[in-house]
Amino acid sequence: MNSVETPDVEVIIAGAGPAGSMAAYHLALAGISTLLLEKSRFPRYKVCGAGLTHKILKEIPFSLERVIETTIHTFQFSSHCDHVHSQTAPLPLMYCTTRGKLDHYLAEKASAAGARIIYGQQVRSVHQTAEQVEVFTQDRTYRSRLLIGAEGASGIVARSAGLRDHILPGLAWEAEIGASPETLSRYAETVFLDWGTFPGGYGWVFPKSDHFSIGVGGPASLADPMVSYYRQFIRYLKQYMDLETGSRGMDTLHKVAPFFSEREVEQRIQAWPIPVRVQKSRFHRGRILVAGDAAGLTDPLTGEGIYYAVKSGKLAAGACLYHLSSGTTLENYSQAVNDELMEELLEANRIKYLFNTVPLKIHYLVRDNQRIWNAFGKILRGERWYADVKKGFGKWKFLWRIACLLAKQLSDYKEKHYVPD
Numbered sequence: 001m002n003s004v005e006t007p008d009v010e011v012i013i014a015g016a017g018p019a020g021s022m023a024a025y026h027l028a029l030a031g032i033s034t035l036l037l038e039k040s041r042f043p044r045y046k047v048c049g050a051g052l053t054h055k056i057l058k059e060i061p062f063s064l065e066r067v068i069e070t071t072i073h074t075f076q077f078s079s080h081c082d083h084v085h086s087q088t089a090p091l092p093l094m095y096c097t098t099r100g101k102l103d104h105y106l107a108e109k110a111s112a113a114g115a116r117i118i119y120g121q122q123v124r125s126v127h128q129t130a131e132q133v134e135v136f137t138q139d140r141t142y143r144s145r146l147l148i149g150a151e152g153a154s155g156i157v158a159r160s161a162g163l164r165d166h167i168l169p170g171l172a173w174e175a176e177i178g179a180s181p182e183t184l185s186r187y188a189e190t191v192f193l194d195w196g197t198f199p200g201g202y203g204w205v206f207p208k209s210d211h212f213s214i215g216v217g218g219p220a221s222l223a224d225p226m227v228s229y230y231r232q233f234i235r236y237l238k239q240y241m242d243l244e245t246g247s248r249g250m251d252t253l254h255k256v257a258p259f260f261s262e263r264e265v266e267q268r269i270q271a272w273p274i275p276v277r278v279q280k281s282r283f284h285r286g287r288i289l290v291a292g293d294a295a296g297l298t299d300p301l302t303g304e305g306i307y308y309a310v311k312s313g314k315l316a317a318g319a320c321l322y323h324l325s326s327g328t329t330l331e332n333y334s335q336a337v338n339d340e341l342m343e344e345l346l347e348a349n350r351i352k353y354l355f356n357t358v359p360l361k362i363h364y365l366v367r368d369n370q371r372i373w374n375a376f377g378k379i380l381r382g383e384r385w386y387a388d389v390k391k392g393f394g395k396w397k398f399l400w401r402i403a404c405l406l407a408k409q410l411s412d413y414k415e416k417h418y419v420p421d
């Protein structure tokens with residue numbers, strides 16, 4: 001073991017996912033010596049739908065065009081793998097990529113900005129003193145003034161700093177399934193979304209250039225029934241994942257030969273945790289900050305986490321810069337995450353409770369009410385925020401709060417007593 005007395009760098013970041021790479025990018029660009037320790041070797045596979053909303057693109061200060069594989073204009077909604085309808089928008093609703101490509105690209109950008117990346121270094125434990133942080137990997141000890149824990153759901157850094165409170169465990173299953181070029185091109189602009197079937201979760205199909213990401217997610221407490229739901233979702237897709245398109249406004253369903261086998265799906269399926277923070281909290285302790293999944297910053301309604309990773313990585317970089325120049329505590333980081341991200345995530349949680357209570361009603365509202373569909377599109381496009389839903393109630397906001405509280409009771413009950421279809 002090669003141990004060093006003085007800090008190797010000003011900031012070490014554990015994990016080169018979107019949170020870590022974007023924190024490294026901003027720090028390095030500001031001239032801060034930055035070391036990114038990543039346990040894998042890139043490009044690597046990561047279980048993720050890799051759906052990119054517009055707010056991610058707005059948050060990243062360079063174009064992601066090189067890694068975007070598909071542009072989504074249509075959502076095909078179903079509920080209980082039935083009640084199918086689709087909605088189309090002329091402007092792109094979202095984009096899809098793969099995490100192998102995206103994460104490699106972001107890490108390259110961090111490296112080009114001046115960050116040093118060492119792959120194959122797994123952070124195993126950390127120790128902070130008044131002056132510095134020691135980071136222990138399988139090979140050696142690294143020292144820095146500050147440490148950002150961005151190593152995803154495992155959250156070793158967050159755990160050792162006592163920053164894992166109020167995080168509910170979510171879970172998702174996903175398989176990457178290949179298809180013929182004709183099938184891929186037919187659905188290249190379509191996301192399939194089955195919601196309201198599984199309490200607190202949903203099923204999705206995201207099209208990529210050479211495969212589909214097919215997954216389901218929900219509360220980890222329902223891990224077993226989630227597998228049954230996955231099978232139900234796959235059966236539904238096999239039956240319906242073919243449409244008479246004609247134009248983008250697809251509405252005629254045809255039952256055709258399935259393009260994938262259930263056995264292939266069973267062989268490829270993988271599970272991964274989605275940590276969901278459900279209360280405002282601390283996101284730093286002493287010289288340690290946590291960002292992205294390590295901080296539990298994922299959307300409880302959709303499972304979206306890349307935006308929150310990118311954004312919290314940037315906030316963490318800003319807080320480190322401020323600390324290094326002024327010597328103040330990192331309190332402003334926790335404050336910023338609570339104000340800029342948790343407010344929105346707590347609102348998403350309230351909407352999730354309401355959705356869980358009357359899913360089929362909302363499913364049909366999206367079909368029948370143009371305003372609701374437009375609002376859905378605007379949220380996806382980052383033109384509106386969850387918090388705007390509450391604002392829309394004006395002076396009747398208190399009614400919204402009461403409805404959300406009641407909905408939480410019902411939603412919790414549904415989750416607890418869920419019986420698969």
Ligand SMILES: Cc1cc2nc3c(=O)[nH]c(=O)nc-3n(C[C@H](O)[C@H](O)[C@H](O)COP(=O)(O)OP(=O)(O)OC[C@H]3O[C@@H](n4cnc5c(N)ncnc54)[C@H](O)[C@@H]3O)c2cc1C
Pocket residue numbers: 014015016017018019020037038039040046047048049050051052121122123124150151152153154156171172173174215271272273274291292293294298303304305306307309
């Ligand atoms: C099935 C599934 C589908 C999803 N789909 C979407 C989606 O479509 N859109 C979306 O926005 N979000 C989605 N998410 C959520 C999204 O994947 C995460 O929120 C996002 O990856 C968080 O980024 P991160 O940088 O915080 O962590 P990660 O992306 O998990 O990156 C952490 C990095 O740290 C490395 N690492 C781990 N432990 C260590 C260690 N001890 N030492 C060093 N390095 C380490 C890992 O190898 C990894 O590279 C999905 C999640 C799941 C499970």
